[in-house]
Structure formats: C-alpha cells, structure tokens
Amino acid sequence: MSLSQETITSIKETIPFINKEVESVTSRMYEILFTKYPETKPLFDATTGDQHKKLAGAIGAFAANIDNLAVLGQAVEKMAQTHVKTNVKPIHYPMVADSLITAMGDVLGSDFSEAHKNAWVEGYTFLANILMQREKELYAQN
Ligand code: HEM
Numbered sequence: 055m056s057l058s059q060e061t062i063t064s065i066k067e068t069i070p071f072i073n074k075e076v077e078s079v080t081s082r083m084y085e086i087l088f089t090k091y092p093e094t095k096p097l098f099d100a101t102t103g104d105q106h107k108k109l110a111g112a113i114g115a116f117a118a119n120i121d122n123l124a125v126l127g128q129a130v131e132k133m134a135q136t137h138v139k140t141n142v143k144p145i146h147y148p149m150v151a152d153s154l155i156t157a158m159g160d161v162l163g164s165d166f167s168e169a170h171k172n173a174w175v176e177g178y179t180f181l182a183n184i185l186m187q188r189e190k191e192l193y194a195q196n
Contacts, residue, residue, distance in 0.1 A: 062121050064173030069117045071165045082157035091149040134188040147182045
C-alpha cells in the first residue's frame with residue numbers, strides 16, 4: 055500500500071499550520087488521550103518529560119517527508135524499539151489516532167479542512183501499519 059498523490063498534497067498543505075502550532079497540537083493530543091483513554095497513561099510512566107517534543111518532532115518529520123518515507127527508516131526503527139520497551143500494542147493506535155486528529159481540528163480550526171482530516175487519517179494509518187508490523191516482529195523475538 056502507498057499513499058495517493060492527493061493524500062500527500064493534502065497533508066503537505068497542513069505543514070505550515072502544524073509547524074506553527076506543533077507544541078499546542080501535541081499538548082492537546084495528550085490531554086485528549088489521557089482523559090478519553092486513561093488506560094494509556096501507565097505506558098508513559100517511565101517517560102522523561104520530553105515526550106511532547108519527541109512526538110511533535112516525529113509528526114513534523116513525517117509530514118515533511120511524506121513523499122519520501124524511506125528517509126524515515128531509522129526513525130521508524132527507533133520508535134518501534136521504544137514502543138516495544140514501553141509495551142505499546144496495536145489496540146492503542148486508534149486511541150492515538152482519534153486524539154491526534156481531534157487535537158489538530160481543535161487547534162488549527164478552519165485551517166484544518168475535512169479533506170485535510172481524511173488525508174491525515176490515511177497518513178497516520180499508513181505509518182501506524184509500518185510501526186505495528188515492525189513491533190510485531192520485535193515482540194516475537196522477546
Ligand atoms: C503513528 C503513530 C506514532 C508515532 C509517529 C509515534 C512516535 C513516537 C516517537 C518519535 C517516540 C520517541 C522514540 C524515541 O526517541 O525513543 C515515541 C515514543 C513513545 N510512544 Fe509513540 N508514536 C506513535 C504511536 C504511539 C501509540 C499508539 C502509543 C500508545 C499509546 C505510543 C506511546 C509511546 C510511548 C509510551 C513512548 C515512550 C515515551 C518516551 O520515550 O518518552 N506511541 N513515539
């Protein structure tokens with residue numbers, strides 16, 4: 055599976071808005087995640103406090119490299135390793151998707167159209183599938 059040109063173009067349109075508000079989007083995402091899905095909170099127990107910055111960076115890198123995802127290879131491996139260490143499972147991915155997309159809508163307002171939303175759902179799902187696949191392999195090795 056790969057992302058359509060239409061999806062890539064739509065995600066790219068949101069990059070300037072996200073870059074401007076990336077810290078707000080990420081903070082709002084965690085607020086929604088921990089309120090709506092409190093079962094995800096213990097996964098972050100051992101975090102160092104700069105998780106917001108890491109995730110914000112990952113979102114930006116993903117959007118910036120959306121038409122050249124190969125450059126994200128190393129970052130994907132690091133994310134998968136960290137996720138396995140902190141016991142992230144496939145069941146958690148839709149929770150983060152819901153929280154992230156809702157947060158983008160909350161923070162970006164009318165700059166985040168229905169088409170942008172659909173494109174981000176597709177883009178997130180694409181990356182989530184790559185991560186879940188790698189994490190499945192890593193869990194099987196443990
Ligand atoms: C496409 C979706 C996701 C992306 C792009 C993403 C990205 C990242 C990144 C970049 C890191 C830092 C990795 C490192 O430098 O060690 C990370 C760590 C982490 N992620 Fe994710 N993640 C995703 C999904 C999830 C999900 C579904 C959960 C579970 C609720 C989750 C929970 C965590 C936790 C607990 C950490 C460790 C926190 C820390 O090291 O401070 N992530 N993620």
